[in-house]
Amino acid sequence: MKIRPVILCGGAGTRLWPNLKNTQAKQFIDFGGWSLLQKAFERINNNSYDFPIISTNLKYLKDVKKTLKKSKIKKYKIILEPAKKNTAPAILVSALVKDIPTDQPIMFFTSDHLIENPSILTRSLKNNVKNLSDENIFIFGIKPTRPSNEYGYLKTKSINKLNKVTKFIEKPTEQKSQKDN
Numbered sequence: 001m002k003i004r005p006v007i008l009c010g011g012a013g014t015r016l017w018p019n020l021k022n023t024q025a026k027q028f029i030d031f032g033g034w035s036l037l038q039k040a041f042e043r044i045n046n047n048s049y050d051f052p053i054i055s056t057n058l059k060y061l062k063d064v065k066k067t068l069k070k071s072k073i074k075k076y077k078i079i080l081e082p083a084k085k086n087t088a089p090a091i092l093v094s095a096l097v098k099d100i101p102t103d104q105p106i107m108f109f110t111s112d113h114l115i116e117n118p119s120i121l122t123r124s125l126k127n128n129v130k131n132l133s134d135e136n137i138f139i140f141g142i143k144p145t146r147p148s149n150e151y152g153y154l155k156t157k158s159i160n161k162l163n164k165v166t167k168f169i170e171k172p173t174e175q176k177s178q179k180d181n
Contacts, residue, residue: 001101001103001104001105002047002048002049002050002104003048003049003050003104003105003106003107003125003129004049004050004051004052004053004100004104004105004106004107005044005049005050005052005053005106005107005108005109006052006053006054006055006091006094006095006106006107006108006109007037007040007041007044007052007053007054007055007109007110007111008055008087008090008091008094008108008109008110008111009027009037009040009054009055009056009060009064009111009112010055010056010057010060010081010084010090011025011026011027011110011111011112025060025063025112026112027040027111027112028060028063028067035067036111036112036113036114037063037064037067037111037112038067038070038071039114039115039118040109040110040111040113041067041068041071041073042071042118043109043115043118043121043122044109045071045073046122048122048125048126049107050104051073051075051076051077052073052076052077053076053077053078053079053094053097053099053100054068054076054077054078054079054111055079055081055090055091055093055094056078056079056080056081057080057081057084058080061078061080064078065078077097077099079093079094079097081093091108094106094108103134105129105132107125107138121140124140125140128162131162139154139165141154147174147178149171149172149173149174149176150171151171152168152169152170152171152172153168153169153172154167154168154169155167155168155169
C-alpha cells in the first residue's frame, strides 16, 4: 500500500521574521523559479506515495492551489485549519481524514524545509518501510550541528539498529540545549 503524504502548510515564518507582520510565509517565496512548497511536492512525486493531503489555512489557500497547479498535481485534498493551533493539532486532524484507510501509512512533511538531496530520504524510507507497523511511528530528522533553543528535539536510544525516541524536548532553554548537546 502506498504511503499517504500529508503536507503541513500553515506556518507563518514568525521565527524567520519575528518583528514583521506583513511578510510572505517562507514556503511560498520564489527562489528563482521554485518555492519550498514546490520542493515538498517534488519529494512526494514518486510511486511510493498516494495523493497528498495539504493542511493549511484560508489565508494560504490561493497560494497552495497555485503551487499545486504549477507542480502538476491534479489529485489532492486540502484541509483548512479553522484557527492557528500549531503542528500537533494539524497532524491529528489530518490523520483522522476519512479518505485515509486505517491501515494506510501516513507520512508528514513540512512545506517550509529544504531537503537538498531528497533521494536520501526516499532511500531511507524504502529501507525502513519493512519496520513500519501499527505499533510504531517513524520520524526522519537531521542531527543538529549545534545546540539551539529555537527548536525542539528528540532524545533517542538505539535498539536493533533503529533509534527509538525516548523523549521530546520542546524548545529548551539556552542552558539546557548546551547541556544536551
